[in-house]
Amino acid sequence: MIKNRIKQVGHAALLGALLVSVAGTALLKEYLPLSATLLHKSYNLLFLLRSAIRTDEAVLVYLDDDSHRELLQPYDRPWDRGLHAQLLERLTADGARAVVFDIIFSGPNLDHPEGDERFAQAIRENGKVVLGADYAFTADGFPTLYAPYYLFAEAAQALGFVQPGPDDDFMVRRHLHVPREMEADSYSSFTWQVAHLIGVPVCQNPDMRSKPRWMNYYGPQGTIPFESFSKAINTNAIPAGAFSNKVVFVGGSLKTEFSGKHKDEYYTPYSKNNLEPAVNVQATQLLNLLRGDWLIRPSHSIEMLTILLAGILLGFGLVLLRPLPAAGFAAAAATLVTLAVYYLFKHHLIWFPWLIIIAVQIPVALLWSIIYNSIHLHVQSKLYQATLSLYLSPKLVKRFSSNRELLKPGAKKQTLTILFSDIADFTGISEGMDSDDLARQMNCYFETAVTKCIHYTDGTIVKYIGDAIFAFWNAPDPQSDHALRACEAALRFHAQPPQFMNGRQLVTRIGLHTGVANVGNFGSAARVDYTALGENINLASRMEGLNKHLGTNVLLTAETYSAIEGRYTARFLGLFRLKGFEKSVGVYELAGRPDRAEELRSLHEAFAAALNLFHRKDFDGAEDSFRNILKTVPSDGPSRFYLNHLAELRGKPLPEDWAGEVELKEK
Secondary structure, three states: OHHHHHHHHHHHHHHHHHHHHHHHHHOOOOOOHHHHHHHHHHHHHHHHHOOOOOOOOEEEEEEOHHHHHHOOOOOOOOOOHHHHHHHHHHHHHHOOOEEEEOOOOOOOOOOOHHHHHHHHHHHHHHOOEEEEEEEEEOOOOOEEEEOOOHHHHHHOOEEEEOOOOOOOOOEOOEOOOOOOOHHHOOOOEHHHHHHHHOOOHHHHOHHHHHOOOEOOOOOOOOOOOEEEHHHHOOOOOOOOOOOOOOEEEEEEOOOOOOOOOOOOEEEOOOOOOOOEEHHHHHHHHHHHHHHOOOEEOOOHHHHHHHHHHHHHHHHHHHOOOOHHHHHHHHHHHHHHHHHHHHHHHHHHOEOOOOHHHHHHHHHHHHHHHHHHHHOOHHHHHHHHHHHHHHHOOHHHHHHHHHOOOOOOOEEEEEEEEEEEEEEOOHHHHHOOOOHHHHHHHHHHHHHHHHHHHHHHHOOEEEEEEOOEEEEEEOOOOOOOOHHHHHHHHHHHHHHOOOOEEOOEEOOEEEEEEEEEEEEEEEEOOOOEEEEEEOHHHHHHHHHHHHHHHHOOOEEEEHHHHHHHEOOEEEEEEEEEEOOOOOOOEEEEEEEEOHHHHHHHHHHHHHHHHHHHHHHOOOHHHHHHHHHHHHHHOOOOHHHHHHHHHHHHHOOOOOOOOOOOOEEOOOO
16 A cells, blocks of 8 residues: 555656656747746846946937937937037047947938038047948848948948847847848947947957847946936036046937937836837947856756756655645745846856746646645546646637737838728617628628728728728838829729618728828737827828718828829818817818719819808808709718808807818817
């Protein structure tokens, strides 16, 4: 009996060791979602246990909001480079060790060409300036470095790419001093170029660029000394010599929207909810090279051996103990591992994914111990299967399979033509319908809209919102005729055979607008969507809603009309101040292709004349004209709208600068 018990416990201990070891070693595969989470937290938490480390070899100079205001520099265009020259001249006089611009100077400043010349001269005179450049791919798919404006590139001591290679959670953990593409190893990061320039020994050998290094962050934002740009150029604010023998990094701060066009933001282990400027990360990377205190991660074989040993000890040992002693032993083991890991991190700059032991192996070993020691001998086999099912349940499998590897987050500003559509009176039409019938007919509607209209013109479907569709053109692939494509898609909506639901014909209302938006992958650690954000997206949505008021089907803004003028038939419907927007918007109705121009000429000319009377405040004449239009075209919604609006305007005082804008207080 005792032998059988010993044999059973031995088997259970071996099985526990196997389970814990397999659980740990499997999570060393970083492509699994849970593996990435444990890896990132193992790195992040170590910094929170350590106090901040003083640094004085580098100084950050921020192009911040105060500098924008005090130096009267725009948020939406490049700064006067004469200001950069002024800063550089001051740094030269102070004897700065090197100057690094984390700003992409992609072209000349046409507003201040004299500033460009002065800046280039200041770069030459300093002799220790490193400029950032964009690493990207040519149209043929070959990696290349897009250098800054040639005046500055020729004057600079060195150039390097600025992309630091963040992880999916927007945190930079690894040093990236050479592009990951094998054919691009001739390019170096600009932090490596700075380190080489100031004589850091390890950076004199280009073969050392690809050596694995991990970021050693010294503390939260503010640990590395920083100054505002507007103060840095003023020796009254910051005394002469303050930058002596310092490596000075110049870059955008967190709040500014435009400090040279190229500006990224990243999380650090000390971040809570706020991103930090990319220049902080770049300066930290340079300090790691300068001090030689970057972090080291052991080889995969050493990590595998460590996890296996931990799995064997925990899986074998805990199953020999009763639940209460096992819990105490697990807590002690977790404490011991944490202390050992922190010692290696603080004193030897070594880290590894230790949370695999703390958060997975110890709980798994403890759980196995509790389950095994809580069951009776005669149901051991069944309980054993139940234990396995805890780790291989359908719910767990479903969760892992549904969490796809995230697309790399990021966005860029892009001019888009945006489309919003919905079905007129959809709520009333769908009321009382069987759910299956509703789903079937809506699927048919969306299939037609996507395949024969939006995708037919190479548009991008962003999402379905109830019965509405949100789509745009010119991203992700550039399309020089994106406005034309969007208009073609809108017309194709109404060229399809009519569709009916609940005995009523479906009428699609569409709004189009062309403008700049932020396009890319947005979301959280659990999910990202490829979408577009910005006020121009909201304006396109408002245009769709305006159809309801004007009795129209397809409306577009003046920005879209300017891109398609002469290519499609449209009529100007006036100026509208929409809810949520301060400025008035020129609105056009898309009537058809050019072959309809003659057919609609009389209507459009009569409407233009009536609208002109309205804008001139000749309300009586405008009313007569709109009524005459309705006698000829009783279904003309815009004429009916203006007749109703004229009734509202009569007797109301109008502003002196009123130019015929129609203000809508509803969406």
